[in-house]
Amino acid sequence: MSTTDSAARYSRGSIILHWLIALLIIGNFIGAWVSEDMPRDQKIVMMGYHKANGVLILLLTLVRIGWRLAYRPPALLETLKSWEAALARVTHTLFYVLMLAVPLAGLGLHSAFGKGKPVSMFGLFDFPALPVASDKATIGLFHELHEVTATAMLVLFGLHVAAALKHQFLDRDGTMARMLPFLR
Numbered sequence: 001m002s003t004t005d006s007a008a009r010y011s012r013g014s015i016i017l018h019w020l021i022a023l024l025i026i027g028n029f030i031g032a033w034v035s036e037d038m039p040r041d042q043k044i045v046m047m048g049y050h051k052a053n054g055v056l057i058l059l060l061t062l063v064r065i066g067w068r069l070a071y072r073p074p075a076l077l078e079t080l081k082s083w084e085a086a087l088a089r090v091t092h093t094l095f096y097v098l099m100l101a102v103p104l105a106g107l108g109l110h111s112a113f114g115k116g117k118p119v120s121m122f123g124l125f126d127f128p129a130l131p132v133a134s135d136k137a138t139i140g141l142f143h144e145l146h147e148v149t150a151t152a153m154l155v156l157f158g159l160h161v162a163a164a165l166k167h168q169f170l171d172r173d174g175t176m177a178r179m180l181p182f183l184r
């Protein structure tokens with residue numbers, strides 16, 4: 001039984017990347033919301049962290065996608081109903097798309113607004129801006145894209161967490177344990 005258990009679990013690397021990226025994404029939402037009520041100079045500092053953190057999420061997502069291609073995730077639980085399995089596949093795939101699209105749109109917005117100024121990665125090094133135009137329409141487009149994709153991510157997050165809680169507390173089928181090595 002224990003062999004089947006561990007074989008049905010995500011690899012350690014997938015688990016670390018899942019929770020690290022989840023924390024950074026939650027942090028970036030909170031950072032963006034909190035900064036809205038800050039005085040201008042504090043807001044600029046906070047948005048500097050938001051941008052560096054967002055670029056970090058983009059880079060870690062590329063690592064995560066590479067990892068996923070190298071280490072196949074365990075098959076979805078056989079006990080899932082067909083609609084649950086389909087919804088899980090759609091949600092997970094959309095998450096990967098959005099983990100790239102949200103920070104890329106943010107980077108596009110920064111690049112257009114800052115006229116090609118790089119993003120300072122917590123003062124350690126610079127990450128290059130995207131080669132985009134700096135006119136009002138381009139700024140507006142990336143702003144809209146960043147907002148719409150971030151909102152879609154928030155909706156998906158609600159669905160994903162609700163599903164995780166349903167499997168943990170109603171179905172009690174061990175789904176959570178696949179992403180948490182210490183849970184049996």
Ligand code: HEM
Pocket residue numbers: 018021022023025026068073076077092093095096099157160161164165175176177178179
């Ligand atoms: C923004 C935050 C999050 C993102 C972007 C995210 C993304 C993902 C993705 C893409 C997968 C599929 C992994 C794969 O098969 O490659 C996954 C699986 C999973 N996530 Fe999350 N997640 C987040 C937060 C959470 C939270 C807060 C929970 C728990 C409350 C959670 C619980 C799970 C579980 C249990 C699985 C495994 C599902 C299974 O395959 O059976 N996630 N997550």
Ligand code: HEM
Pocket residue numbers: 025028029032033047050051052053054055057099102103104105106107108109110119143146147150
């Ligand atoms: C997964 C990563 C990210 C998430 C979840 C995220 C989320 C958000 C959210 C929720 C907002 C507030 C939206 C609004 O109401 O206007 C916002 C604003 C903003 N984000 Fe991000 N963001 C991410 C990455 C980035 C990156 C990488 C950059 C730039 C390098 C960036 C630049 C900005 C800017 C400049 C704003 C302010 C827009 C305004 O003035 O209204 N974001 N972000």
